[in-house]
Amino acid sequence: MATSNDIKNGSVLNIDGNLWTVIDFQHVKPGKGGAFVRTKMKNVLSGKVVDKTFNAGAKVTLEVVDRRDMQYLYNDGSGYVFMDPNTFDQVTISPEIMGDATDFLLENEKASIGSHNGNPIFLELPASVVLEVTYTEPGLQGDRSSGGTKPATLETGREIQVPLFLEQGTKVKVNTESGDYLGRVND
Structure with a gap:
């Protein structure tokens, strides 16, 4: 003890x-x-x-909690399947454990999974992820001084607030803990 x-x-x-x-x-x-x-x-x-x-x-x-970096593969309807890139072992995580992580996770993304006695108990995402804006209203040209925001839908289905000048198809960096917009990402 x-x-x-x-x-x-x-x-x-x-x-x-x-x-x-x-x-x-x-x-x-x-x-x-x-x-x-x-x-x-x-x-x-x-x-x-x-x-x-x-x-x-x-x-x-x-x-003792075993933490392993794993790669998200797909949703099989009953859970989310992850694979260890070193051993190719696959683990299915329940939607309850996933929580809001589904709003920020794309296929082939990496996440850290904690297991206790062989059972997955939590999932940790990176601090931020890059996602594409799939829908937002057209930007207002010239209105950059007010610092206003508008809603935008990401490729995972999550809706966040973004600056007025952002357009559809733009890649943005999003905080995985709060869901806040962090900035634009240039390819």
Whole structure:
């Protein structure tokens, strides 16, 4: 059994039967009182983020999670099929685990999949992806100073807000966590 002193970013803890990934941690040694570890953790299944404090030396259960970079192949109707490019092993991920990731994932894109005891438990996308705008209203010529936005539909079906001057067929960089437009991509 590990102690709170063993907590690092990316560690996976088992707390009351739930798996939590440590996003951020800080060892604190105040002038008075005992030391403690302040953490920000994300529930692996629900995505809920909480702050939790552990006393120094408190017992924690660290879980082993296998993270592998895999390539998205296709949706077979019941799940999303990924392949390990090194071993060619295929894994099917359920729509519940995928969540909003389907809005940013194209065939042959890479993603990191975490497995616990052989079962996929989470999927991590790159921080940003490049997608093509498949539909948007025509741009307004000369209206670049107002900084306005308009809706645009991406090739995955996700709708985001883009600047007024963008046109259909333009490739854009999108933040996978928030779904925000980050910029135009020139081929």
